[in-house]
Amino acid sequence: DTEVTQTPKHLVMGMTNKKSLKCEQHMGHRAMYWYKQKAKKPPELMFVYSYEKLSINESVPSRFSPECPNSSLLNLHLHALQPEDSALYLCASSQDRVGGEETQYFGPGTRLLVL
Amino acid sequence: AQTVTQSQPEMSVQEAETVTLSCTYDTSESDYYLFWYKQPPSRQMILVIRQEAYKQQNATENRFSVNFQKAAKSFSLKISDSQLGDAAMYFCAYSRGATNKLIFGTGTLLAVQP
Numbered sequence: 001d002t003e004v005t006q007t008p009k010h011l012v013m014g015m016t017n018k019k020s021l022k023c024e025q026h027m028g029h030r031a032m033y034w035y036k037q038k039a040k041k042p043p044e045l046m047f048v049y050s051y052e053k054l055s056i057n058e059s060v061p062s063r064f065s066p067e068c069p070n071s072s073l074l075n076l077h078l079h080a081l082q083p084e085d086s087a088l089y090l091c092a093s094s095q096d097r098v099g100g101e102e103t104q105y106f107g108p109g110t111r112l113l114v115l
Numbered sequence: 116a117q118t119v120t121q122s123q124p125e126m127s128v129q130e131a132e133t134v135t136l137s138c139t140y141d142t143s144e145s146d147y148y149l150f151w152y153k154q155p156p157s158r159q160m161i162l163v164i165r166q167e168a169y170k171q172q173n174a175t176e177n178r179f180s181v182n183f184q185k186a187a188k189s190f191s192l193k194i195s196d197s198q199l200g201d202a203a204m205y206f207c208a209y210s211r212g213a214t215n216k217l218i219f220g221t222g223t224l225l226a227v228q229p
Binding site: 040041042043045048056058088090092102103104105106107108109111 | 148150152157158159160161162165206210215216217219220221222
């Protein structure tokens with residue numbers, strides 16, 4: 001089973017709101033990723049967690065705050081976002097196994113609109 | 116820095132025909148992985164096929180196959196017997212593996228005509 005789930009599917013928020021995106025996988029993967037994707041563009045990496053520790057932060061503004069409560073869950077906390085943050089947010093996971101080919105499996109995404 | 120280039124922003128194919136999507140990449144590494152992902156309008160990024168650089172044999176998955184030319188740094192995707200459900204944005208991607216970031220090309224939007 002190569003399923004990654006994301007909630008909510010759609011989210012509309014004001015610039016003063018605080019909201020969270022949730023991602024879950026039950027494939028036993030130990031690496032999880034957040035990507036941001038604008039319309040008709042490829043995904044851009046935001047964060048990588050490996051074994052529940054943040055391993056890569058692609059210089060993302062602090063209004064985005066990731067959290068990995070356990071190996072199956074990944075959250076993205078949003079606060080004081082700007083309209084330009086409106087995008088599709090994709091979560092992915094991979095095995096993170098030494099010598100592994102590390103295929104990333106993606107969730108369906110959360111479509112975020114910031115008003 | 117590694118880069119991935121997809122030179123065909125849009126392509127069209129008739130149902131049941133064959134189409135080839137192009138991808139080139141630039142890297143100084145010898146070990147890496149290459150992927151084709153499909154993103155239909157439903158927006159979920161779906162793995163189509165992957166290739167390990169150390170393998171000379173081209174990967175195949177049912178109607179999907181790749182032509183991997185390591186020396187030329189080329190990784191094209193061939194879709195045989197195209198179906199309406201193949202219509203999507205196709206992204207070529209490169210990775211060094213093990214939590215390394217996926218580097219995506221700009222994508223090719225494939226239309227399938229009935």
